Each structure stands twice: as C-alpha cells, then as structure tokens.
Amino acid sequence: MSLLIKNGEIITANERYTADIWCENEAITRIDRDLAPARGAEVIDATGKYVFPGFVDPHVHVYLPCLGTFAKDTHETASQAALIGGTTTFIEMICPARAEGPLASFELWLSKAQGHSACDFTFHMGVARYDEQVEEEMTEIVKRGLSSFKIFLAYKGISALTDEELFRTLRLAKKLGVITTAHCENADLILELQRQLLSEGKTGPEWHHESRPPLVEAEGVHHLMTFARLLDAHVYVVHTSCEEALREAVNAKQPGVNVWVETLIQYLVTDKTYAERPNFEGAKFVMSPPLRDRRNQAVLWNGLRDGVISTLATDHAPFDFATQKRLGLTDFTKIPNGMPALEDRINVFYTNGVKRGRLDLHRFVDAASTQAAKLFGLFPRKGALQPGSDADLVVYDPNYRGTISVKTQTMNVDYNPFEGMAIEGRPSLVTVRGQVAVRDGKFVGQFGRGRFLQREPSHF
Numbered sequence: 001m002s003l004l005i006k007n008g009e010i011i012t013a014n015e016r017y018t019a020d021i022w023c024e025n026e027a028i029t030r031i032d033r034d035l036a037p038a039r040g041a042e043v044i045d046a047t048g049k050y051v052f053p054g055f056v057d058p059h060v061h062v063y064l065p066c067l068g069t070f071a072k073d074t075h076e077t078a079s080q081a082a083l084i085g086g087t088t089t090f091i092e093m094i095c096p097a098r099a100e101g102p103l104a105s106f107e108l109w110l111s112k113a114q115g116h117s118a119c120d121f122t123f124h125m126g127v128a129r130y131d132e133q134v135e136e137e138m139t140e141i142v143k144r145g146l147s148s149f150k151i152f153l154a155y156k157g158i159s160a161l162t163d164e165e166l167f168r169t170l171r172l173a174k175k176l177g178v179i180t181t182a183h184c185e186n187a188d189l190i191l192e193l194q195r196q197l198l199s200e201g202k203t204g205p206e207w208h209h210e211s212r213p214p215l216v217e218a219e220g221v222h223h224l225m226t227f228a229r230l231l232d233a234h235v236y237v238v239h240t241s242c243e244e245a246l247r248e249a250v251n252a253k254q255p256g257v258n259v260w261v262e263t264l265i266q267y268l269v270t271d272k273t274y275a276e277r278p279n280f281e282g283a284k285f286v287m288s289p290p291l292r293d294r295r296n297q298a299v300l301w302n303g304l305r306d307g308v309i310s311t312l313a314t315d316h317a318p319f320d321f322a323t324q325k326r327l328g329l330t331d332f333t334k335i336p337n338g339m340p341a342l343e344d345r346i347n348v349f350y351t352n353g354v355k356r357g358r359l360d361l362h363r364f365v366d367a368a369s370t371q372a373a374k375l376f377g378l379f380p381r382k383g384a385l386q387p388g389s390d391a392d393l394v395v396y397d398p399n400y401r402g403t404i405s406v407k408t409q410t411m412n413v414d415y416n417p418f419e420g421m422a423i424e425g426r427p428s429l430v431t432v433r434g435q436v437a438v439r440d441g442k443f444v445g446q447f448g449r450g451r452f453l454q455r456e457p458s459h460f
C-alpha cells in the first residue's frame with residue numbers, strides 16, 4: 001500500500017519546507033516537489049497544513065495497578081486517544097511491585113499491549129528492588145529490547161529504592177549502556193509531612209501539595225544528581241514541575257552530569273489552585289509531583305524554549321472521579337495519583353505554546369517528538385521525516401478551532417482536566433507506518449497493528 005501526501009508544509013526539529021512525501025512498505029521512501037502518484041496510491045492533499053513527524057509521548061501509564069484499583073484505559077482506548085491527538089508512539093512505564101520479578105512483569109505488560117494497541121509502543125522497565133535475581137533479569141530484558149530503566153525515589157515501602165539499591169541500579173544501567181528515568185521526590189519527607197497534616201485534621205485534596213512541596217522534589221533531584229555524578233550514569237528526570245527542581249538538574253549539568261529533563265503538559269497550563277477546588281473536585285488534579293504555583297509555568301515554558309527541558313510528556317494516568325478518586329474522600333493520601341492527558345497533549349501544547357509565541361514550531365516538534373526518539377533509541381525511525389523513517393505522519397490543521405471536553409474525548413475516564421479549554425489546531429490526518437489511522441479527527445485505525453519497538457542500548 002502506498003500513500004502520497006501532497007503540498008504540506010513539512011516541519012521537523014530543524015527544517016521547514018513545502019514538499020510531497022511518498023510512503024511505501026510502512027516507511028517514507030521519497031520527499032520531493034511535484035511527485036506524481038503511482039496507480040493505486042492514496043493521495044492526501046495537505047495544502048495549507050503542516051506535516052509533522054508522529055509525536056512521541058515518553059511517559060505514559062495504561063496498565064497501572066494503584067491502591068487496589070487499575071487505571072481506566074485499555075490499550076485499545078489509550079492508543080485510539082493517542083492517535084486522535086497525534087501521538088503515534090508512546091513509552092509506557094512497567095511498574096512492578098517490590099515483590100514481583102522483572103521478567104514476569106515485562107511479559108505481563110507486553111501481553112496487555114501486544115495485539116491490542118493501534119499505535120507503536122515500547123516500555124521503560126521499572127526497578128522496584130535490587131538483588132541478584134533483579135540484576136540477572138534486567139540484563140535479559142535489555143537484550144530483549146528495552147534500553148531504559150524507571151526508578152522511584154518516592155512511594156516509601158511500595159516502589160522507592162533505598163540508597164543502596166539506587167547505587168546498584170545506576171551502576172548496572174551504566175554497565176548495560178541504558179538510561180535511567182527517575183521519579184524524584186524524597187520518600188521520607190513526604191511520609192512525615194503526610195502524617196503531620198493528617199494528624200492536624202488536614203485531609204482534603206488541597207493538602208496534597210503541602211505534603212510534597214517544591215523542596216521535596218528538589219531534594220529528590222539533587223539526590224539523583226549526586227549518585228549519577230559518582231557513577232557517571234545517564235539519567236532522565238521525569239515530570240519536573242517546578243523551578244527549584246529544575247535548578248538542581250541544571251546545576252548538575254555544569255560539572256558534567258549526563259541529565260535530561262522532562263516536564264508535563266499539565267504543569268504548563270494548570271496550577272495548584274485546581275487541586276483546591278471545593279466539593280472534592282480538587283481530587284481530579286491530584287498527581288505527583290503536585291500541580292504547582294502558577295509562577296512556575298513561565299519557568300517551564302522558558303526551559304522548553306531553550307532546550308534546558310528536553311521533552312514534553314503526559315504521565316497519562318486516568319482514574320475516574322466518581323469512583324476511584326473517591327477512595328481518598330477522607331484522606332488525600334489515598335487518592336489515586338494521576339491525570340489523563342494522552343489525547344490532548346499536542347493540541348494544548350500547540351495552542352498555548354506555538355500560537356501564544358512561547359516557542360517556535362521546531363522546538364514544538366523537538367520537545368514533543370524528536371528528543372524523546374533520540375534519548376530512547378528510536379531515532380531516526382521515529383521523530384524524523386526523512387527517507388527510511390517509519391511513515392508516522394501528522395497532517396496538522398492550524399485553522400481548526402474547537403473546545404476540549406469529556407463529552408467528546410476518547411480516553412476512558414469520566415473527566416478531562418482541560419475541560420472547556422479552546423484549542424487552535426488539531427491533527428486532521430494521522431498515519432501509523434503508512435496506514436491512515438485518523439481521518440478528519442476520527443479514528444479509522446486498526447487495533448493490534450501497533451508494534452512493540454525494540455531498542456538498542458547506547459553503550460555510552
């Protein structure tokens with residue numbers, strides 16, 4: 001099957017020009033002016049539209065056990081939502097419990113996605129403890145094509161690594177040539193602050209922020225930087241939410257720590273007052289690290305514009321407000337953490353970033369696609385528009401006007417954190433390896449066609 005995208009304005013991380021793109025056998029085969037369609041090829045007219053490389057979300061949860069419940073999306077609903085929003089590849093977190101073996105977890109997560117997802121996917125492999133079995137199995141998992149680890153410094157007793165385990169995990173990652181992504185918050189500080197607040201009768205979602213203030217996150221980043229520097233490990237700070245935490249990562253770059261920073265779309269457009277909404281509605285906006293004071297938004301936008309922050313993700317984690325979030329009705333520490341955003345990341349980023357003049361089209365593509373592909377061993381298969389790359393294309397209509405609402409979303413959850421937000425642009429056509437998966441904003445893709453992307457270690 002072949003596909004010809006005509007007259008679109010091609011935008012990548014470093015180029016901008018008008019041309020036609022010819023796709024065959026799942027890949028881009030030619031980019032040139034005035035390509036003539038061969039017989040049987042589908043021709044798409046992209047005049048007046050942008051053509052972006054498929055977007056990559058490097059931090060997503062689909063299968064996610066949490067506090068005795070499960071995040072709401074399946075790989076069918078999640079991949080459909082991702083594609084409608086222009087995300088053609090996502091990297092899901094495998095989150096084993098401490099007692100679970102890595103290989104068994106890897107196989108479980110893979111079985112949930114393979115044969116179900118409509119878009120391509122891969123995983124960051126969670127390390128929830130460290131011993132001989134874990135070391136052996138992590139080594140095997142890297143051979144099977146996962147070249148990034150995920151660790152938690154937060155969630156004491158559930159997934160937080162001790163310092164001894166952190167040291168050994170980063171040492172193994174270094175040896176295997178893989179990058180370690182890390183949730184940086186000090187687990188003990190959170191636990192003590194939670195106890196203190198609850199004992200004072202402060203039980204509502206508005207106290208979630210006070211239990212994990214910016215300093216707790218900054219300490220987590222500083223902690224990781226110390227270990228990464230000693231071990232010369234490559235590390236990636238997930239969901240950076242505030243100036244204090246960002247500064248710790250930036251300061252560590254100077255003496256040579258190999259660190260990259262991710263932020264989330266939620267931190268750019270929502271703030272801690274959302275979690276203070278009355279009648280428990282704030283619970284919709286409980287995630288960790290918490291939504292911050294508004295002053296941080298400009299810092300994060302500037303970081304994205306300058307490239308100090310490499311990537312924009314979602315940490316997509318959908319829990320229903322009517323039932324699941326209510327588990328924490330009388331105790332904010334029992335509210336399942338997370339916000340859905342997989343479907344809306346690109347439109348919200350484009351509208352509030354590019355359209356408001358906060359960053360240009362190239363940094364937009366770089367932060368939402370190319371950097372993640374490069375950091376996690378997917379480039380130039382993903383994150384690029386060039387012959388040989390997978391034909392994952394987003395034909396983007398900058399003249400579209402719409403409003404985000406739970407009523408029209410595909411994500412399988414009963415609220416949308418961006419409810420009522422106007423968007424100024426959306427993908428009109430999205431392809432997955434040369435096959436149209438979204439047409440005029442409607443999903444027309446194929447469940448189970450999404451491929452598990454095996455990745456090579458970097459051997460840095």
Ligand SMILES: [Zn+2]
Nearest residue numbers: 059061093315
């Ligand atoms: Zn996460």
